[in-house]
Amino acid sequence: MNSSKKDRIDSLAASSARGAPAAAGGSDSSVAVADAGRIDSGEGVSLLASAWSRLRRNPLFLFGAFITLSFVVLAIISPWIAPHDPTAQDLYPQIRQQTNPIPGPQPGYVLGGDWFGRDLLSRLMVGSRQTLIVGVLATLGGLFGGLVLGTLAGAFGGWVDALVMRIVDVMLSIPSLLMAFSIAAIFANPSQWTVILAIAIVQIPIFARLLRGSMIAQRYSDHVLAARALGVKKAPIVFRHMLPNALGPVIVQATLVLAVAIIDAAALSFLGLGNPDDRLPEWGQMLGASQQYLAGFPHLAFYPAACIIVVALGFTLMGESLREALDPKTRR
Template sequence: MGIPNGPRTWAESKKKRIDTLAASAGRSGRGEGAGDGPGGPATGEAGALKGAEGVSLLAAAWRRLRRNAVFLIGAAIVLVFVALAIIAPWIAPHDPAGRILVDQIRPSNPIPQPQPGFPLGGDSSGRDLLSRLLVGARQTLFVGVMATLGGLSGGVLLGTLAGAFGGPIDSLIMRIVDVMLSIPALLMAFTIAAMFAKPTQWTVIMAIAIVQVPIFARLLRGSMLAQRRSDHVLAARALGVKQAPIVIRHMLPNSFGPVIVQATLVIAGAIIDAAALSFLGLGNPDDRSPEWGQMLGKAQEFFNTFPHLAMWPAACIIVVALGFTLMGESLREALDPKSQR
């Protein structure tokens, strides 16, 4: 009775606690070895509730993930690109907007060849391709992440309303979602992006975010409905807990796992969609700040003669999308309740 979880896990949990402690940033661990990994160093203050959940959820997932090769590969890819995106302005060998090689361009040879100092050569405007790829990572990742966050917020709001209230509100929201889902995603993104007279990166972000909203809304509503019928929500209601804390404290945090997984997967899709929009000229037209999809679009007229111009940004898009997808898939496995315990 007195010993929780059994001593079998103690030694293991001690090791785990080192990780979780690191995650909880200086919060003092308890001396006794009875706690089992994930929730160990959580706080009890209501104010720190959000933080405590975070530690618990993330720590539990991390415990599983750090031995998962697929996740580590995905995470490594993503981290490399994020790091490159952050430090791009400092490591780019040349100004991505500077037409340094423009004097090499002539009608017989419109694309400057790779040469010392310009390992990938230049583009059709005489700008350094490598520098543009590096700096382009910034823009591309920013658009992907922001579009996903936008879609996530909208979807979480709608899904929460639908799942928490049920009945006519749920029906109304879900019919809207159904209509949005019945239009092919990319087509809808094009339509939304094309509605703006002057495309900027923000119109791209908005177009892709709106397309993601119904996916997140439907996903969250599904798990909210499951939560609504769950035992612990019934138990909380049996204790007289009011509707708002039931939704916010008891239903939402428990419904969030699939949404987090979906978000990582959606980032990959968002990057590809943003590239597609830019490729079709619905993205940011200002090519002084490069973006992979836009580079791809510019490269199409030279595709037969100089395929490398398209290969490089395409490869970057594929690899980054792959990285996010690998992360998302392994996260899905890690958060899957069936693989737990």
């Protein structure tokens, strides 16, 4: 009996080593001893690749990216594809102050003209470039200022963090449009650059607070603690380990802020604080200048307002989709 049990045990051990099914004891299959604890896995996927795999299946992201890409392409090539010179007063002979102050649509002028007889469609197309420039430069200015303040607060902590955050809290306590209006009103001669500067300053506390939170989360991460244990100096830790890993949420926020910057620029231009020179059309400027004809000719305000809304929607959809794809808590 003992000999038969020993032979049975040896047989089971040999079967397990070869990965063969057990000779007795049912139909359960066995795993080879050498393969115990091993799992089948493919090649690892980076965070960006994983996010892209979700984004390309997200219809909201694709729709927002289509609007954004179309807007950027139009802004680049608009001076060459515009049907007419946006400054030429081709329809001015048709203007009659009492009977026909605004030329209507006609062959060659799909949307008609404005109060100076300039082609409205051409001005909308060329105005996309100035709108893009204002939005991008204002966002980049706010991003740079936020990076400086957020890095100081998140890297040093202590009294530096307290000082920076109190400044940020004061700026956030003022409504953004009111603060932008106040900053733009300081300048005696309003221009496109005053609008960019005013909006950039308003956006700084948003980026600063977000980056500071990301930097604090990185401060106690494993790779930062390991770098400190190895004796790496503070500056390389901040700029090579903490800051690059904290920029993801800030970059996503920039796409959302860009839409807000375009709307704020239009608001400042509507209030008369934009560029007074309308030889370079801009959607917000066109919207503000059309208010005197709003009662009788609402299309002069509708077209630039619709362009602003659609572009802002595109950036917002794209930014929200990016945030959901990169945020582990909201990934779909």
